[in-house]
Amino acid sequence: MSNWVKVAPFDEIPKLGARVVRTKDSEQKEFDIGVFRTEDDRIFAINNSCPHKAGPLSQGIVYGDKVACPLHSWKISLVDGKAEEPDVGETACYNTKVEDGIVYLELKDK
Amino acid sequence: MQKMKLVVVGNGMAGMRVVEELLKIAPDIYDITVFGDEPYTNYNRIMLSPVLANEQTINDIILNTREWYAENHITLYTSARINKIDRKNRVVYAEDGSSAEYDRLLLSTGSKPFMLPIAGADLEGVIGYRDIKDTNDMIDAAKTHKHAVIIGGGLLGLEAANGLKIQGMDVTVIHRNEWLLERQLDKTAGKMLQKSLEAKGLKFQLKQNTKELTGDSTDGKSGRVSAIHFTDGTQIPADLVVMAVGIRPNFSLAESAGIYCNKGIVVNDTMQTYDPRVYAVGECVAHRGISYGLVAPLFEMAKVCATHLANFGIGSYKGSVTSTKLKVTGIDLFSAGDFRSPVEAADEEREEIVLHDAVGGVYKKLVIKNDKIIGSVLYGDTADGAWYFQLLRDAKPIHEIRDSLMFGQDSLGNTGHQGQDKAAAMTNEMEVCGCNGVCKGTIVKAIQDQGLFTIDDVKKQTKAGSSCGSCVGLVEQILASALGGGYAPPSTSKAICGCSDKNHEEVREEIRKNKYLNIPDTMKGMSWRTPNGCATCRPALNYYLLSTWPHESVDDPQSRFINERVHANIQKDGTYSVIPRMYGGVTTPDQLRKIADVADKYAVPMVKVTGGQRIDLLGVKKEDLVGMWKDLDMPSGYAYAKGIRTVKTCVGSEFCRFGTQNSTQMGIDIEKAFDHMWAPHKVKFAVSGCPRNCAESGIKDVGIIGVDSGWEIYVGGNGGIKTEVAQFLCKVKTSDEVLEYSGAFIQIYREEARYLDRTVHWIERVGLEYVKQRVLEDHEGRKAAYERLLFALQGAVEPWSERVQKREQHKEFETITV
Numbered sequence: 001m002s003n004w005v006k007v008a009p010f011d012e013i014p015k016l017g018a019r020v021v022r023t024k025d026s027e028q029k030e031f032d033i034g035v036f037r038t039e040d041d042r043i044f045a046i047n048n049s050c051p052h053k054a055g056p057l058s059q060g061i062v063y064g065d066k067v068a069c070p071l072h073s074w075k076i077s078l079v080d081g082k083a084e085e086p087d088v089g090e091t092a093c094y095n096t097k098v099e100d101g102i103v104y105l106e107l108k109d110k
Numbered sequence: 111m112q113k114m115k116l117v118v119v120g121n122g123m124a125g126m127r128v129v130e131e132l133l134k135i136a137p138d139i140y141d142i143t144v145f146g147d148e149p150y151t152n153y154n155r156i157m158l159s160p161v162l163a164n165e166q167t168i169n170d171i172i173l174n175t176r177e178w179y180a181e182n183h184i185t186l187y188t189s190a191r192i193n194k195i196d197r198k199n200r201v202v203y204a205e206d207g208s209s210a211e212y213d214r215l216l217l218s219t220g221s222k223p224f225m226l227p228i229a230g231a232d233l234e235g236v237i238g239y240r241d242i243k244d245t246n247d248m249i250d251a252a253k254t255h256k257h258a259v260i261i262g263g264g265l266l267g268l269e270a271a272n273g274l275k276i277q278g279m280d281v282t283v284i285h286r287n288e289w290l291l292e293r294q295l296d297k298t299a300g301k302m303l304q305k306s307l308e309a310k311g312l313k314f315q316l317k318q319n320t321k322e323l324t325g326d327s328t329d330g331k332s333g334r335v336s337a338i339h340f341t342d343g344t345q346i347p348a349d350l351v352v353m354a355v356g357i358r359p360n361f362s363l364a365e366s367a368g369i370y371c372n373k374g375i376v377v378n379d380t381m382q383t384y385d386p387r388v389y390a391v392g393e394c395v396a397h398r399g400i401s402y403g404l405v406a407p408l409f410e411m412a413k414v415c416a417t418h419l420a421n422f423g424i425g426s427y428k429g430s431v432t433s434t435k436l437k438v439t440g441i442d443l444f445s446a447g448d449f450r451s452p453v454e455a456a457d458e459e460r461e462e463i464v465l466h467d468a469v470g471g472v473y474k475k476l477v478i479k480n481d482k483i484i485g486s487v488l489y490g491d492t493a494d495g496a497w498y499f500q501l502l503r504d505a506k507p508i509h510e511i512r513d514s515l516m517f518g519q520d521s522l523g524n525t526g527h528q529g530q531d532k533a534a535a536m537t538n539e540m541e542v543c544g545c546n547g548v549c550k551g552t553i554v555k556a557i558q559d560q561g562l563f564t565i566d567d568v569k570k571q572t573k574a575g576s577s578c579g580s581c582v583g584l585v586e587q588i589l590a591s592a593l594g595g596g597y598a599p600p601s602t603s604k605a606i607c608g609c610s611d612k613n614h615e616e617v618r619e620e621i622r623k624n625k626y627l628n629i630p631d632t633m634k635g636m637s638w639r640t641p642n643g644c645a646t647c648r649p650a651l652n653y654y655l656l657s658t659w660p661h662e663s664v665d666d667p668q669s670r671f672i673n674e675r676v677h678a679n680i681q682k683d684g685t686y687s688v689i690p691r692m693y694g695g696v697t698t699p700d701q702l703r704k705i706a707d708v709a710d711k712y713a714v715p716m717v718k719v720t721g722g723q724r725i726d727l728l729g730v731k732k733e734d735l736v737g738m739w740k741d742l743d744m745p746s747g748y749a750y751a752k753g754i755r756t757v758k759t760c761v762g763s764e765f766c767r768f769g770t771q772n773s774t775q776m777g778i779d780i781e782k783a784f785d786h787m788w789a790p791h792k793v794k795f796a797v798s799g800c801p802r803n804c805a806e807s808g809i810k811d812v813g814i815i816g817v818d819s820g821w822e823i824y825v826g827g828n829g830g831i832k833t834e835v836a837q838f839l840c841k842v843k844t845s846d847e848v849l850e851y852s853g854a855f856i857q858i859y860r861e862e863a864r865y866l867d868r869t870v871h872w873i874e875r876v877g878l879e880y881v882k883q884r885v886l887e888d889h890e891g892r893k894a895a896y897e898r899l900l901f902a903l904q905g906a907v908e909p910w911s912e913r914v915q916k917r918e919q920h921k922e923f924e925t926i927t928v
Binding site: 005006007008012014015016017019020021022023032035039040053054055056059060061062063064066068070071072073075086105107 | 570571577640641642643644645648649668669670671672676680682684732921922924925926927928
């Protein structure tokens with residue numbers, strides 16, 4: 001079953017930037033998702049936690065469809081959450097959509 | 111879209127390097143087919159000598175496995191020699207009947223050993239030294255035969271001789287010249303080398319010419335080689351003869367296809383042959399009349415060639431300066447450039463600096479012309495080879511360091527690796543990179559197992575040297591000794607990042623010339639390869655725009671590192687630290703009360719006094735930042751900025767019984783005058799009131815020391831990774847002059863240094879003389895530079911209060927809860 005939630009108006013996600021969405025997992029534990037906007041206005045969502053040392057990816061520099069982690073500059077793909085070689089690791093991704101200028105995010109089933 | 115077809119003839123290091131570079135930048139535009147005439151996949155040819163010397167195995171030196179070709183969808187034909195190119199129909203044909211069509215053809219057919227045209231050269235047991243087969247032939251011969259003769263005392267010949275000796279043969283090297291390695295060494299070093307090799311049991315016949323080889327048949331004309339005869343009438347037994355008198359570019363295939371060749375396949379600076387569909391790289395080409403036989407130039411060619419095959423149309427190859435190193439374990443020699451003495455070269459403008467310790471087995475010679483190193487020979491102690499080579503390639507003026515030049519780069523780093531300066535003295539277990547915990551053994555293993563050739567490769571694969579960078583010198587030494595002649599130090603004027611081939615200086619110049627005012631225009635104007643750059647180039651471009659066109663260019667917050675974007679320092683757990691400014695390190699009871707109240711209100715986990723004489727509130731949540739700034743009502747300390755940080759001061763003449771000047775007030779004045787200043791990297795000042803120097807002015811970007819008659823200004827100090835003592839710039843009388851001179855210095859640094867250069871790095875590159883000329887001698891220039899700094903800082907906005915006032919525009923600080 002899908003679980004789409006409203007995030008924010010599209011214009012409130014900065015170009016080449018991100019916003020932090022705080023939500024809860026199945027055990028009611030809080031965690032953050034980064035919702036990113038690329039230069040060509042695509043929206044991506046990945047866990048706000050770098051596979052390296054859990055740096056907040058939403059705070060990194062966004063370029064192309066990647067983000068550079070602000071702590072140690074691992075390059076993480078916004079498309080599949082994977083770290084750029086030679087680093088190894090990945091972080092979870094979420095589906096997104098934009099309808100009537102509003103960004104939605106699909107959370108995993110609760 | 112139909113992919114184009116790329117066919118590569120030659121499965122060696124040069125051709126495959128092009129393919130690797132191409133896969134990196136344009137993985138999807140070609141279907142790639144590779145033909146190689148050896149039965150192996152691409153291997154590291156320069157490591158054949160260690161294989162012969164039993165130090166490595168064939169498996170160790172394979173660079174690309176068959177799986178690699180498959181994973182990258184490359185069709186590979188081994189043991190398939192191409193013998194015909196049909197350029198009209200664009201097809202290549204192999205001897206075994208296979209063929210392939212191409213849209214682009216890359217020739218990397220390498221070179222062939224030159225076989226002396228003497229009688230007996232075709233006898234059994236007479237070989238060149240080029241590939242795995244030759245190596246195996248030598249190892250096999252050593253099992254059944256005794257007398258090996260190497261013709262040629264060059265690098266390859268000596269490595270072969272050393273290997274065959276280790277394999278148990280009795281080895282004699284025949285050499286035409288008076289000393290060994292005459293192209294790499296001068297006579298003194300050549301003789302020292304001979305002595306060391308003789309100590310290993312090798313025999314030499316110098317100034318000797320070969321007349322013919324005779325075989326073991328009755329007439330001596332066939333069978334296996336049995337003796338070598340010289341022109342002086344003497345002869346010695348030989349049942350293995352290795353000809354190592356040189357290599358010749360292998361261009362017969364290209365020539366037979368009608369492609370223009372002249373002692374090699376002739377290519378232009380883009381590695382294109384006279385047929386625009388056909389490119390060539392490696393030992394088979396003649397570029398500007400020169401053919402290279404070392405691996406470093408081949409890789410430079412490969413990089414350029416790949417950009418053109420990828421249709422980027424950028425990059426050009428301008429030729430290489432090479433250096434060499436002999437891969438014989440236990441023997442250290444290094445040479446580069448033109449090392450002939452003034453007499454040998456009949457050149458009176460040359461000078462030499464020589465250090466010769468015959469007993470200790472150390473010899474070093476530097477040849478200098480017009481204040482620049484043009485050549486060097488090192489024997490016995492080659493630790494500084496890479497450094498001298500770098501100075502040579504960069505044509506750096508050396509008069510400032512001349513008196514200590516011979517003693518080497520005094521230290522490669524002070525912190526994080528146990529004070530070690532010589533990689534050779536380190537054991538495999540010792541830590542090289544203190545930031546990432548990488549030991550020497552790990553680096554050596556990665557270089558060998560993964561076929562790494564550059565500092566960047568090693569950084570990427572091992573992380574050594576990729577954080578603070580203090581150990582890069584050591585990593586470089588390890589790389590140089592593992593690779594020998596394959597090592598090429600990085601040029602210091604390298605491209606800004608992978609998105610462009612332009613270097614920092616070129617980027618700055620174009621921004622100035624074309625008056626680019628924003629990042630998209632800059633990237634478009636300079637044909638950036640990526641749509642919006644990367645995390646390396648964007649912050650640099652943003653800074654260059656701001657420093658070149660203050661008040662006119664557009665500051666792009668998304669191209670700034672998070673700390674500068676949110677005006678706070680990110681911490682390991684994603685919280686931030688808040689450091690308000692305390693001008694000159696002076697505070698008041700009121701400020702302290704406010705700070706205490708804020709720390710209480712926001713439950714700040716740690717309050718700490720910093721090294722820059724102010725107070726740090728650590729562990730603040732991002733969403734609390736704006737509220738805290740409002741409550742603090744103090745200016746930002748820019749503790750996160752590539753820009754002005756603190757001005758550290760001592761107590762000075764107001765209270766101190768030794769103070770000669772009011773250093774505290776001077777510090778406050780400087781900090782206020784240069785507040786809000788962005789720079790290529792962080793900038794720290796200090797002002798001391800007397801030569802006791804309690805504010806530690808000697809390790810600051812600008813250090814000022816009060817003396818009875820005025821102020822001394824020191825520049826380029828650094829207390830970080832590598833402790834650098836600031837150098838004396840000048841002495842001035844008044845505090846206004848302190849502002850003008852230090853301001854002009856900083857402004858020229860802001861305008862001319864590369865992004866992420868500290869002042870010390872910039873001065874190291876341009877020389878203190880240059881700085882003195884600009885700041886001290888050019889009075890008008892100094893005043894103008896100071897004016898430009900003041901202009902750039904005019905009307906600067908305090909960032910914290912600005913964000914407090916315009917909360918709505920800074921939604922990035924708010925978390926969305928769902």
